[in-house]
Amino acid sequence: MSSGRRKSDSVDPKDVPKAVVSRLSLYLRELHHLIAAGHATTSSGRLGQQLGFSDAQVRRDLAYFGHFGQPGVGYRCDELIGAIRGILGTDREWRVAMVGVGNLGQALLGYRGFASQGFKIVAAFDVDQSKTNRQLGGVPVFALDDLAQVVQDQRIELGLVAVPASTAQLAADRLVAAGVAGILNFAPVTLNLPDHVSHVGVDLATELEQLCFSVANRSSGT
Amino acid sequence: MSSGRRKSDSVDPKDVPKAVVSRLSLYLRELHHLIAAGHATTSSGRLGQQLGFSDAQVRRDLAYFGHFGQPGVGYRCDELIGAIRGILGTDREWRVAMVGVGNLGQALLGYRGFASQGFKIVAAFDVDQSKTNRQLGGVPVFALDDLAQVVQDQRIELGLVAVPASTAQLAADRLVAAGVAGILNFAPVTLNLPDHVSHVGVDLATELEQLCFSVANRSSGT
DNA sequence: ACTTGTGAAAGTGTTCACAGCT
DNA sequence: AGCTGTGAACACTTTCACAAGT
CATH class of the missing domain: 3.40.50.720 (NAD(P)-binding Rossmann-like Domain)
Incomplete structure (x- = not known):
């Protein structure tokens, strides 16, 4: 109803593995650090390396919820932060x-x-x-x-x-x-x-x- | 070398799933509660029910490390506490x-x-x-x-x-x-x-x- | 040239179901 | 009868590898 993505882009949140959700929190945390360090964008490879996960894992996790990256470029940090907060539900008080x-x-x-x-x-x-x-x-x-x-x-x-x-x-x-x-x-x-x-x-x-x-x-x- | 079990009884601890070890801690916690409540023995079914796991899960988890139960009877709480502490390494300071x-x-x-x-x-x-x-x-x-x-x-x-x-x-x-x-x-x-x-x-x-x-x-x- | 998103394969963990012991 | 320990089936998760997009 709110965040502009089609139904078919994402899976029913109720059957997303618990482990995926907990990594989402870690991605969010790392993205904040990246922005603080002056990076506007990042890639699945870099994000994974800093957290000890594979690049494929990062992409697969995000793919449960939609398409957030740009081929050849990667992910915009601020955009991805917004998306993950929306998924976790922490975009409100x-x-x-x-x-x-x-x-x-x-x-x-x-x-x-x-x-x-x-x-x-x-x-x-x-x-x-x-x-x-x-x-x-x-x-x-x-x-x-x-x-x-x-x-x-x-x-x-x-x-x-x-x-x-x-x-x-x-x-x-x-x-x-x-x-x-x-x-x-x-x-x-x-x-x-x-x-x-x-x-x-x-x-x-x-x-x-x-x-x-x-x-x-x-x-x-x- | 120390706790009296045969090599072949248990798996190399390094390839025990992380999730199993974390459940071990919960079994330990619950066993303390059981003893405090006056139970000398318990079964995989009871232990699992109180923690929200299946009986098979409890038995499989323990089977990584040895044979701690008695068929027809179950597990002696104090014995199992000792065994789990030995596994986790919390049997010393x-x-x-x-x-x-x-x-x-x-x-x-x-x-x-x-x-x-x-x-x-x-x-x-x-x-x-x-x-x-x-x-x-x-x-x-x-x-x-x-x-x-x-x-x-x-x-x-x-x-x-x-x-x-x-x-x-x-x-x-x-x-x-x-x-x-x-x-x-x-x-x-x-x-x-x-x-x-x-x-x-x-x-x-x-x-x-x-x-x-x-x-x-x-x-x-x- | 570089990176995403994703089918298919591989790997890992959980449940089933039952033989065997008390 | 009741419960454990476990092979075999099943379900789930991760990795591989590549087509497609920029």
Whole structure:
């Protein structure tokens, strides 16, 4: 309806591989670096090389969504940035709530990287009364019991869960009941959520374990 | 040489799919929850159901590394925990350095979840003189210039990079020069590292973008 | 001359379905 | 009966290699 491409150019987004979408984010990130470095255009080869992918992979990934390059020339960085943001949905502002204002929650409230990609944390919540009714990192902190009300008033669509594992499912349930469409979960548990709510989990200990495995298994003799 | 399994039981760890290793971490996490809930044993079906995987997937993943279950019974939770920790390499302590003690760095220093999996942050580094020569979250903070010395003295093997994007490559270079074997990078850049150093990247904005895409593309009418 | 976009081939990961053990 | 471990079938993803566009 909006971005001027024919239906037949692109595939139903629902059956694009998850891996493709995550590379899209990396392309976007790299394109910003390229523009900052003064490049107006790039090619699949260059983009891939900087990220450790093949040129074919880059072209194939983009081909899921349309025709963004010019044969013989490559891709215009600013144009491709716009296209990828349109695909990811980050070409508009997303209003976000943070649940849990402990160590990690506070750090995320102060993190500038979200705002630059269109994510605006407009409210935070915590059970601890000593933290509520003031601002942290420029974001007002409310009592957990106000969640449903604030989420509706502020038209919040996404929730970040940064509470301990033991209360993460509860926090998520409240967010779902309040009507958010997606949850980013930092607690080390697998959330049980209804199908209509999207979710992504980030577990820092898990990531360290991946690293650990790959270190422990670097080229052992033959 | 150490854990008592025949060579032929398991595959060369270097050609185990990345996805399998990341699920291993989730199995481990879930097994801890099961034990806390009083279960001594579990089955591939139950484990998979709680994480959203098929029973066959769970069995196949574990089969890369050996025979851990008993037909007709399932898996003993404590035994499987031990086995997975052995595979991941988290059955011993890993000494870790943190580079960058801003918002995110400080939050991670205070995060208890690392210690419980065997990761011990023993030193932190920052350019900001006002932060050095004191403790944060029980961890001593040094000047960046002391990095090589401290990493060697403290026999540090892993580095966490939590500095801004603009200085992340530099921080990583210093860690590599000091001899760390792996890097977990929180900065939104792709690091260029020598092959003998393992690395994993975690970009919070990227994760939010994944969520965003999946929300924006939830079942649009046929 | 250079680079895209894409069929076809190759490679990788997942699921099925069942023999075999408890 | 119930569950594991695994060969074989299937599905998915990546790479190759080249026709077509600038």
